[in-house]
Amino acid sequence: MLGSLRVRLPALFLLGIVLAGILAALISLRLFQTYTRGQSIAELQREAQGLSALYADAALRAADEGSGAIDFAASKLELATGDRIFYVGASLFPGQNSGLKRLAEASVPAKVTDLKGAETFEFTPPGSSRSYLAASQPVRLEPDSEPLGAIIVAKPRTELRDQWVPLVWRLGAAVLIGVGIAFLLSWWLSRKITGPVTALAQAADEIASGNYAVRVPTAHSHDEISHLSQRFNDMAARLAATEERERQFLMSVSHELRTPLTAIKGHVDAIRDGLFDDPELERASLDVVAGETIRLERLVGDVLDLAKLNAHRFTVYPQEVDMGVLVERAHASFGEEARRREIDFRLDEDPEAPTIVTDGDRVLQVITNLLANAFRWTPDGGTVSIGSELVDGTVRIDITDTGPGIKPEERERIFVPFISRDNHGTGLGLPIARELAHALGGGLELDSTVGQGSRFTLVLPAAMAAAPTPVA
Ligand SMILES: Nc1ncnc2c1ncn2[C@@H]1O[C@H](COP(=O)(O)OP(=O)(O)O)[C@@H](O)[C@H]1O
Ligand SMILES: [Mg+2]
Numbered sequence: 001m002l003g004s005l006r007v008r009l010p011a012l013f014l015l016g017i018v019l020a021g022i023l024a025a026l027i028s029l030r031l032f033q034t035y036t037r038g039q040s041i042a043e044l045q046r047e048a049q050g051l052s053a054l055y056a057d058a059a060l061r062a063a064d065e066g067s068g069a070i071d072f073a074a075s076k077l078e079l080a081t082g083d084r085i086f087y088v089g090a091s092l093f094p095g096q097n098s099g100l101k102r103l104a105e106a107s108v109p110a111k112v113t114d115l116k117g118a119e120t121f122e123f124t125p126p127g128s129s130r131s132y133l134a135a136s137q138p139v140r141l142e143p144d145s146e147p148l149g150a151i152i153v154a155k156p157r158t159e160l161r162d163q164w165v166p167l168v169w170r171l172g173a174a175v176l177i178g179v180g181i182a183f184l185l186s187w188w189l190s191r192k193i194t195g196p197v198t199a200l201a202q203a204a205d206e207i208a209s210g211n212y213a214v215r216v217p218t219a220h221s222h223d224e225i226s227h228l229s230q231r232f233n234d235m236a237a238r239l240a241a242t243e244e245r246e247r248q249f250l251m252s253v254s255h256e257l258r259t260p261l262t263a264i265k266g267h268v269d270a271i272r273d274g275l276f277d278d279p280e281l282e283r284a285s286l287d288v289v290a291g292e293t294i295r296l297e298r299l300v301g302d303v304l305d306l307a308k309l310n311a312h313r314f315t316v317y318p319q320e321v322d323m324g325v326l327v328e329r330a331h332a333s334f335g336e337e338a339r340r341r342e343i344d345f346r347l348d349e350d351p352e353a354p355t356i357v358t359d360g361d362r363v364l365q366v367i368t369n370l371l372a373n374a375f376r377w378t379p380d381g382g383t384v385s386i387g388s389e390l391v392d393g394t395v396r397i398d399i400t401d402t403g404p405g406i407k408p409e410e411r412e413r414i415f416v417p418f419i420s421r422d423n424h425g426t427g428l429g430l431p432i433a434r435e436l437a438h439a440l441g442g443g444l445e446l447d448s449t450v451g452q453g454s455r456f457t458l459v460l461p462a463a464m465a466a467a468p469t470p471v472a
Contacts, residue, residue, distance in 0.1 A: 006194040013186035014179065021175040029164065029171060036163045037133070040155055041120050044135035048118065048153040051085065052137040055100075055151060059092040060141055084132075086125065088113055089149020092139065100151075101125075108152065112136045115147040122157070130156045196225045200232055212240035245416075252418035253303055256426060260292035260299070302428040306417060309435035316439055321360040323388050323395055324353030330367045331386055334375060341380040348387025348398075356395060357463045358440055363397075366433045366444075370399040370456045373429060376422075377403030378453075390462060394442070397458040405450040433458075 087100040088108055105113045107126050112119050115138045124131050132154035138147035199216045206214040214236060218229045267285045276282040308314045331347045338345035367386070374384045382402040389396055406414065413419055415434050420427030430444075437444045441461045448454035 004194075005197060006190060009190035009194060010183070010186040013189070014183055017182040017186075018175075018179055021178050025171040025175050029168060032164050032167055033160075036160055040133060040160060041135060044133065044153045044155060045118060045120065045137070048135040048137035048151050051153060052139045052151045055092055056139050056141050059139075062093055084154050086134075086152040086154060087149055088136075088152065089115065089139075089147070092148055103152070108134075108136070112150055112152065115150055123154070125154070130158065133157055133160065193225070196229060200229060203232065203236070207236060207239065212236055212243055249417055252427075256299055256418065257296065260296045263292045264289050264296075299426055299428075302426060302432060305432055306428060306435065309432065309439060312439075314435075314439050316359045316362065318357050319360055320355050321358050321363065322353065322355045323397070324350060326360060326364060327353070327367070327386055327388050327397065330364060330371060333368065334371050334384075337375055338384070341375075343375065343378060343380065344383040346383065346385035346387075348385060350388050350390075352390065353388055354390055354395060354462055356460065358460055362436050362440060363458070363460065366436050366458050367397060367399065369429045369433045370458070373456075374399050374401035374403065374454075376425070377401060379403070393462050395460045395462045397460070398455055399457075400453065400455040402453040405452055406446070406448040406454055407450055411446055411448065 083101070085100060086103045086108075088103050088105055091102075103125065108123050109119075109121050112121065117138065119136045120134065121136070122131060122133055133156075134152050134154035136150045136152045138150045140147050196216070196219070203214045203216045215233050216229045218233065219226045267289045270276065271282060271285060276285065305314075328347065328349075331345070334345060337343070371384070371386065378384055378401045384399070384401045386397070386399050388398070415430050416427075417431045418427040434444045437458055437460075442459045445457040445459060446454065447457070
């Protein structure tokens with residue numbers, strides 16, 4: 001479960017988003033802290049500057065007007081600034097209560113008591129447990145006189161924290177909401193991705209266990225997954241078709257074998273049981289047995305041939321073959337049938353027929369097969385012709401007939417084993433012829449017009465034989 005993509009994918013998305021959220025929150029918090037601290041320091045500095053000018057002014061006026069001015073200044077200042085104002089150095093109002101909290105010099109950094117200029121620092125006033133952020137400003141009675149002391153304006157650091165703590169809550173809430181949305185999004189995305197992948201995996205399991213009928217749903221999108229799903233379905237369909245073909249083949253073979261066997265068994269049983277008192281009848285019966293045996297033999301031979309061809313375990317014995325001679329031989333072997341059935345059997349002689357390197361017996365087997373079909377389907381008095389020609393480095397052997405022709409929708413089907421229009425044939429002739437043509441490096445072409453006739457063409461590569469070396 002934990003190892004599945006469905007869980008790992010959203011978990012990974014989520015982890016990335018949580019980490020990014022936390023990092024962004026930390027960075028913004030840090031930036032905000034620096035900003036508020038800078039703001040506070042600037043504010044403290046401004047206050048320290050203003051107050052030091054105010055106190056210098058009050059001190060000068062006290063010298064002229066007496067303590068009334070000091071009390072007035074002190075009360076005003078205290079009102080304005082509360083208990084965050086400190087003072088270090090020599091008293092500005094000797095003998096008077098200025099309202100300022102005077103600090104021992106040791107409680108602030110030395111740079112403050114040096115009175116060289118304005119300073120910012122952190123300190124903990126004596127008797128307090130709070131730490132303060134502070135700015136100091138030296139106090140001068142005249143613009144270029146020596147400073148007498150320094151005003152220190154401080155702000156508890158907890159106040160700073162109070163500024164950014166609410167931000168932490170808000171950032172936390174934002175991160176949580178972001179993570180929530182990211183979770184929903186990643187869950188949806190991972191379902192979208194892993195859904196089809198899971199379906200594919202399950203379908204693949206089905207195929208592995210032999211159920212080729214399984215299909216995966218294909219979305220009408222153009223992404224990789226739907227491409228994969230479509231290809232997967234194609235593959236399943238092909239596997240199913242192959243399995244169906246194999247089953248059909250096996251069933252056809254058994255059926256084809258059984259038919260002659262049943263005939264033979266029937267006749268043999270009859271003879272053995274002495275059912276024939278007429279020796280003529282018994283002879284006829286034996287003839288049938290002999291005929292069926294031959295048919296059986298041919299059938300088994302054909303099935304074996306086809307099986308070998310399909311498995312590419314077929315041996316070709318190349319030799320030099322004079323195509324002119326070969327075509328003449330094929331022509332001659334059907335001469336008798338042509339005469340008997342008054343079929344005009346033409347030989348289109350090619351004076352330039354080449355000699356090629358191929359397996360002559362196999363070529364003759366294909367041609368004989370095609371001629372047998374042509375003669376079977378051409379009515380008495382029709383025309384069959386055979387001829388060869390050299391075209392673009394290939395030898396083309398045409399066998400043309402004036403039979404019924406083959407309908408376009410039949411043209412692929414007749415090359416499937418055991419497809420035969422009449423019950424005399426095995427339906428293995430054309431499949432074997434085509435496989436043989438392939439095994440010889442060529443192919444078989446078909447051109448046909450229904451009602452006029454057909455032309456089968458065996459195409460072979462014209463690998464020329466070397467010119468015979470003259471004998472001395
Ligand atoms: N020359 C042809 N003219 C018309 N139909 C043909 C021709 N050759 C083959 N066919 C069709 O193709 C089918 C398959 O031929 P083939 O494989 O040789 O098997 P078979 O000859 O045993 O029937 C034939 O039954 C026939 O229907
Ligand atoms: Mg045939």
